[in-house]
Amino acid sequence: MPNIIKTRNLTYEYIRRDEEGNVEGITTAVDHVSLDIRPGEFIAILGHNGSGKSTLAKHINAILNPTEGTVWVDGKDTSDEEAIWDIRQTAGMVFQNPDNQIIGQVVEEDVGFGPENIGVPTKEIWERVEESLRAVRMYAYRKHSPNKLSGGQKQRVSIAGVLAMHPKCIILDEPTAMLDPNGRKEVIRAVRALNDVEQITVILITHYMEETIHANRVLVMNEGKIAMEGTPREIFSQVERLKELRLDVPQATLLAHELRGRGLELPAGILTAQELVDEIGKISRKGNRICP
Amino acid sequence: MSIILDHINYIYGADTPMAVHALKDICLKIPDGQFVGIIGHTGSGKSTLMQHLNGLERATSGHIYYNGEDIYDDDYDMKKLRSRVGLVFQYPEHQLFEIDVFTDVCFGPKNLGLSRKEAELRAYDALRKVGLPDELFYQSPFELSGGQKRRVAIAGVLAMKPDVLILDEPTAGLDPKGRDEILQQVKKLQQETGMTILLVSHSMEDVAEYVERIIVMNQGSVLYDDTPRNVFARYKELEEIGLAAPQVTYILHELKKNGLDVDAAATTIGEAAEGIMQALRK
Amino acid sequence: MLRDITLGQYYPTESVIHGLDPRVKLGTTVLYIISLFCFRNFLGYLLAALGLALVIRFSRVPFRFMVKGMKSILFLLLITVVFNIFLTPGTPVLRLWKLTVTREGIVLAATMAVRLSLLVIGSSVMTLTTTPNNLTDGMERMLRPLKIFKVPVHEVAMMMSIALRFIPILLEETDKIMKAQIARGADFESGNLFRRAKAMVPLLVPLFVSAFRRANDLAMAMEARCYRGGEGRTKMKPLIYQKKDYLAYLAVLCYLAASIAVGRILF
Structure with missing residues (x-):
């Protein structure tokens, strides 16, 4: 199958100006990034604030155009003005702030906003709104005002709003950064369901490591470049490298790392609490105690 | 010298039919120099409680004593x-407004x-304490x-x-390194100045790492008020109210269950x- | 509390009034307001109040929500009443120091008070029973003929609906910034007018910054969801007149006829 998203040498630069408008310098936010994402993949992009991950994401939705290089979404070049609306429909985007992306005053009207824009017939809009709200388990709230919802619920409405446009790919730009732990769980559950059940390609940008455990592939960005790439297990086995990149790892991984540092022979890349418990169990059963 | 909350009740919109009993009979004593974590899910009343401590909200009933004086006198x-x-x-x-960083920090003093002169000295001192590099002092706060x-x-x-310094989720929205830097700075501040610190947080991991006492709020009441060890030992009860202990607590309990x-x-x-190392050596 | 302002707020429930076409409600509100200014006797206002009470009953919105909207104009109402009482020439009834209260003044003040109250409650009924999206849809449809004069009807309607959505958010934000500055020792309450105006700077600057940030975010989110103006847009809730809408128009006609008869409009 052809790649749903492909970038070659994607570079984005912007000019910094001082107060008088003179050019102070050029910042390269994304630096020669080449990416291939297959349909149905769940990709997580990690990186500290200012690493270029959000800028990269905005290129996939054609909100930004590359200074250099090319981005193709479902085979279409994002710098092609003609294709821009097709691209935005194919690759939907959910943003960080739950308040600043809901347009409707009632949940269902907000979800209908996207389909209205792309000219979907009225009857079908209603069908799409219903199925999208059900997919994120917000159907019961369809008549509610978004102002009365919790952060996690608002983000699920935003996801439904994108879903109603029948995208092939959803990019989520730090959707959980402003949520409490419960809201975060709700949103991640909804995102995983989209990927598992609806087979939608997911690109999840985050700095919460726990949220990337279920991804097929994790990319770590630093200074506009892809600094690390691999399965979550491969990435999280490099605790020291991640710390250098201003990131941290799930507590289970960190504890395993700490134990290894104290001489316990644990395999690298432990991700979940259960894995760690099992591995320690094996060691204690074998009775091969480490020398005191 | 301390803060004492004596049977604090706060009813939001008391004279309307939509009255919400936001704080219920809160009694607390916070001695000088303590580093306290306050946890609870959104809407548990923790932020409202914090706003009472400096008089931004006024309790419907009850008294708050700061250093022995009733603040409602x-x-x-x-x-x-x-x-x-x-x-x-x-x-x-979101509250920054001045043309440069330094002037903004001078606003309070x-x-x-x-x-x-005194205001500027304090501003300088405060900016040093939070570890902001000198070259940023005269930049617009909006460009940072x-x-x-x-x-x-x-x-x-x-x-x-x-x-007393109250921080309401000071790390929300920051990346992991930024999170650690801020919390470390706060810890240092507390150790150097002996300031009382109240840290409101969603992150159990953060709280466990830094504080000496945890107050768990639920539906406007204080549910637990104890050391992190004792509070997180109640991880099952915490889960019931939509909170969770740090992941290590779960790992340790699971290991213990496995013998x-x-x-x-x-x-x-x-x-x-x-x-774990000690247990394995036995 | 700033959050208590209900003008422009929707009250979600299911009722006959909620289900009406927004054009009916808009048209009726406009006619109602005009009628308020045309009555020439108190009987007319009684009729207007009765009509309004009936609509409120049907709308199933608790009456206190309407009254809440009144709070925000209480000051305006007071000024109007005071000015009318003291500044209308006519037969003196009462003398207070240098001010004279006249019979005409009392009548006029009472009329103005009743008129304003009915006007505000009347328009609140419309906004409380119609979602802003629906309302702007209605406006867009009614003003569509203006398009030939190059009036950007759709854009204006969209702007209004967004403004309405963000009012509660910005009010809450104002509340928060105000508290944060008070915590830094700011004083919004004392001092003369000049000092008070100056004290607003720490509140207004962050508020503007935040409003621009939100506007920017929202514009991006709208573009990402393929918004490109009114061209080629379909409607999730298209406006089609139903039987109940025609019935409502009939009821409005009856009201008009009654007002002309009772309120002595036109003759």
């Missing part, structure tokens, strides 16, 4: 209380009626990065030289690693 100087009890709101960078803005905003409260003789009450990675 008619002749109590609220403005002075606010300079003694500094409150850093959630996303505090100037409001206290201090001389220009998210983490830097937050430091400036915290400095804005520190410059009032409070004895490993380990101290399950450890709450930080270091303690847990030490405990």
Whole structure:
């Protein structure tokens, strides 16, 4: 199958100006990034604030155009003005702030906003709104005002709003950064369901490591470049490298790392609490105690 | 010297049919120099409680004593209380407004009626305390990065030289490194100045790492008020109210269930690693 | 509390009034307001009040929500009443120091008070029972003929609906910034007018910054969801007149006829 998203040498630069408008310098936010994402993949992009991950994401939705290089979404070049609306429909985007992306005053009207824009017939809009709200388990709230919802619920409405446009790919730009732990769980559950059940390609940008455990592939960005790439297990086995990149790892991984540092022979890349418990169990059963 | 809350009740919109009993009979004593974590899910009343401590909200009934004086006495100087009890709101960078960082931090001390020189000294001191590099002092606060803005905003409260510092989710929206840097700075501040710190947080891991006492709020009441070890030992009850203990707590309890003789009450990675090694050596 | 302002707020429930076409409600509100200014006797206002009470009953919105909207104009109402009482020439009834209260003044003040109250409650009924989206849809449809004069009807309607959505958010934000500055020792309450105006700077600057940030975010989110103006847009809730809408128009006609008869409009 052809790649749903492909970038070659994607570079984005912007000019910094001082107060008088003179050019102070050029910042390269994304630096020669080449990416291939297959349909149905769940990709997580990690990186500290200012690493270029959000800028990269905005290129996939054609909100930004590359200074250099090319981005193709479902085979279409994002710098092609003609294709821009097709691209935005194919690759939907959910943003960080739950308040600043809901347009409707009632949940269902907000979800209908996207389909209205792309000219979907009225009857079908209603069908799409219903199925999208059900997919994120917000159907019961369809008549509610978004102002009365919790952060996690608002983000699920935003996801439904994108879903109603029948995208092939959803990019989520730090959707959980402003949520409490419960809201975060709700949103991640909804995102995983989209990927598992609806087979939608997911690109999840985050700095919460726990949220990337279920991804097929994790990319770590630093200074506009892809600094690390691999399965979550491969990435999280490099605790020291991640710390250098201003990131941290799930507590289970960190504890395993700490134990290894104290001489316990644990395999690298432990991700979940259960894995760690099992591995320690094996060691204690074998009775091969480490020398005191 | 301490803060004492005596049967505090707060009813929001008391005279309307939509009245919400936001705080229910809260009794607390917070001695000087303590580092306290306040946890609870959204809407549990933790932020409202914090706003009572510096008089921004007024309790419907009950008393708050700050250093032995009732802050609801008619002749109590609220403005002075606010300079003694500094409150850093959630996303505090949204309150920055001056043309440069330094002037913004001077806002608080100037409001206290201090001389220009004294205000500037305090501003300088506060900006140093939050670890902001000197070359940023005369930049517009709006041009800084998210983490830097937050430091400036915290400095804005520190410059009032409070004895108590309340931080309402100071790390929300920051990346992991930014999170650690801010919390470490706060810890250092507490150790160096002996300031009382109240840290409102969603992150059990953060709280476990830094504080000596945890207050768990649920539906407007204090559910637990104890050391991190004792609070997180109740991880099952915490789950019932939509909270969770740090992941290490779960790992240790699971190990113990599987027959490993380990101290399950450890709450930080270091303690847990030490405990597991000891158990395995036995 | 700033959050208590209900003008422009929707009250979600299911009722006959909620289900009406927004054009009916808009048209009726306009006619109702005009009628308020045309009555020439108190009987007319009684009729208007009765009509309004009936609509409120049907709308199933608790009456206190309407009254809440009144709070925000209480000051305006007071000024109007005071000015009318003291400044209308006519037969003196009462003398207070240098001010004279006249019979005409009392009548006029009472009329104005009743008129304003009915006007505000009447328009609140419309906004409380119609979602802003629906309302702007209605406006867009009614003003569509203006398009030939190059009036950007759709854009204006969209702007209004967004403004309405963000009012509560910005009010809450104002509340928060105000508290944060008070925590830094700011004083919004004392001092003369000049000092008070100056004290607003720490509130207004962050508020503007935040509003621009939100506007920027929202514009991006709208573009990402393929918004490109009114061209080629379909409607999730298209406006089609139903039987109940025609019945409502009939009821409005009856009201008009009654007002002309009772309120002595036109003759």
